Amino acid sequence: MRSDDGRRALTEVAELALSDSGRVADIATVRARFGDRTAALVETTLLRRRAAAKFADPSSWLFTDDALQQATTETVAAHRARRLAGARIHDVTCSVGAELAALRPVAALLVGSDIDPVRLAMARNNVPDVEVCRADALRPVTRDTVVLADPGRRSGGRRRFDPRAYAPPLDELFDAYRGRDLVVKCAPGIPFEQLGDLGFDGEIELCSSAGSVREACLWSAGLTEPGVRRRATVLDRGEQVTDADPDDCAVGPAGRWIIDPDGAVVRAGLVRQYATRHGLWQLDPDIAYLSGDELPDGVRGFEVLGEVGFDEKRLRRELAAHDAGACEILVRGVDVDPDALRRRLKLRGSQAVSVVIARIGTGAAGRAVAFICRSSR
Incomplete structure (x- = not known):
C-alpha cells in the first residue's frame, strides 16, 4: 500500500460509501477491480474512517485494528509532547507512529522502535521523516534519552488489567530503564496502589478530553515538579490540578449548584483540590459531588x-x-x-x-x- 499504485487504489476505494447496507456490493466492485488486494484496501479505508475520531487527518495513514485501538488521541499526544518539548526522546513502542507525529515538531532528537515489523513499516509510511528501527523495548538501544513507552494492553481482543500482563510487563519495563527519565502510557483504570510495588516512584497523570478520561500517564520523578504525585489534566479547558494544590474545602449542604467534577479529577483523587480552587464545597467527604453558589467557567452544573x-x-x-x-x-x-x-x-x-x-x-x-x-x- 506504500507504492504509488497502492495509493491510487486506496484513493479509488475511499470514494465508495462502504455503508452497512451497501458494503457487499461495494466490496464486489473492489474485488472486480483489484482482486486479491480487496481485503487490505477495504480494511485500510474503514480504519482510516474510524481514525478520524482520533486524528485530524488520517487520510494517508496505515493502521492495524489493534494499533488504532491503542493509538493515542491526537489531543492527548500533543499535550504529552508539550511536556516533553526540547527533550531527546526514544519511543520504544512506537507502533504506527501516533506519538512520533506529535513529538517531531518539539523534540531535540527523536527516534522510534518497535518489535513488530508490520507496525514499523506502517510507521515509516505515517512519519517518514522520523528514524525508526526494530528493537525489543526491554533491551535499551539508546542512551541519554527520555524513554516513552505504551505497553500493549490487549490479548485476543480482551483487555489486560494486570500491569504485569502488559506487553512488555510494567515491572520489567521499570527495571529495564531504572535511573532513566521514563514516561509510560497506561489505561486509566490501572490499579494505582500496585505501582509502588512494581518499582514506580513518580507522578500519575490522568488526562481527559471530550468528556472522557483517555489515559493514565506515568512520569518518572525527574520529569515532574517536586512534591507532585497525582495530576488531573482537563484538556478541553486547559486546566490542571495536582495533589500539591490546597485542599482545605468545606463540607456542607447543597447550595445553588451541584457539580460533578471531570472524570480525570475524580480518578486522580483530586476532588478536594479542585473544589478549593473554585470556591466549592463537598456534599459529603466520601462523595465526589460538589456544590457552590456559582459555576466555574465552562463547567456544566445542576441548579437545585x-x-x-x-x-x-x-x-x-x-x-x-x-x-x-x-x-x-x-x-x-x-x-x-x-x-x-x-x-x-x-x-x-x-x-x-x-x-x-x-x-x-x-x-x-x-x-x-x-x-x-x-x-x-
Missing part, C-alpha cells in the same frame, strides 16, 4: 430546584410537581440503576430535569438524597 430523601414514590411525586418528562439521572454512593429507575418513574411531563442521587453521611446517620435539578446545558 428541590431536595427529597430518596424514595421512588416521593421522587415520582416531586418530579410530577416539576412537570418532569425527560429525566437525566446521576448517582454516586447509592445502589441504583439510572436506566431502570427512569423506566419505573414513568414520567409524563413536558420539562427536562436532572436528578442527582447521593448518599450523605455514613453509618446509621447516612441517608440517600435525591436533588431535582435543571442542567446548565
Whole structure:
C-alpha cells in the first residue's frame, strides 16, 4: 500500500460509501477491480474512517485494528509532547507512529522502535521523516534519552488489567530503564496502589478530553515538579490540578449548584483540590459531588430546584410537581440503576430535569438524597 499504485487504489476505494447496507456490493466492485488486494484496501479505508475520531487527518495513514485501538488521541499526544518539548526522546513502542507525529515538531532528537515489523513499516509510511528501527523495548538501544513507552494492553481482543500482563510487563519495563527519565502510557483504570510495588516512584497523570478520561500517564520523578504525585489534566479547558494544590474545602449542604467534577479529577483523587480552587464545597467527604453558589467557567452544573430523601414514590411525586418528562439521572454512593429507575418513574411531563442521587453521611446517620435539578446545558 506504500507504492504509488497502492495509493491510487486506496484513493479509488475511499470514494465508495462502504455503508452497512451497501458494503457487499461495494466490496464486489473492489474485488472486480483489484482482486486479491480487496481485503487490505477495504480494511485500510474503514480504519482510516474510524481514525478520524482520533486524528485530524488520517487520510494517508496505515493502521492495524489493534494499533488504532491503542493509538493515542491526537489531543492527548500533543499535550504529552508539550511536556516533553526540547527533550531527546526514544519511543520504544512506537507502533504506527501516533506519538512520533506529535513529538517531531518539539523534540531535540527523536527516534522510534518497535518489535513488530508490520507496525514499523506502517510507521515509516505515517512519519517518514522520523528514524525508526526494530528493537525489543526491554533491551535499551539508546542512551541519554527520555524513554516513552505504551505497553500493549490487549490479548485476543480482551483487555489486560494486570500491569504485569502488559506487553512488555510494567515491572520489567521499570527495571529495564531504572535511573532513566521514563514516561509510560497506561489505561486509566490501572490499579494505582500496585505501582509502588512494581518499582514506580513518580507522578500519575490522568488526562481527559471530550468528556472522557483517555489515559493514565506515568512520569518518572525527574520529569515532574517536586512534591507532585497525582495530576488531573482537563484538556478541553486547559486546566490542571495536582495533589500539591490546597485542599482545605468545606463540607456542607447543597447550595445553588451541584457539580460533578471531570472524570480525570475524580480518578486522580483530586476532588478536594479542585473544589478549593473554585470556591466549592463537598456534599459529603466520601462523595465526589460538589456544590457552590456559582459555576466555574465552562463547567456544566445542576441548579437545585428541590431536595427529597430518596424514595421512588416521593421522587415520582416531586418530579410530577416539576412537570418532569425527560429525566437525566446521576448517582454516586447509592445502589441504583439510572436506566431502570427512569423506566419505573414513568414520567409524563413536558420539562427536562436532572436528578442527582447521593448518599450523605455514613453509618446509621447516612441517608440517600435525591436533588431535582435543571442542567446548565
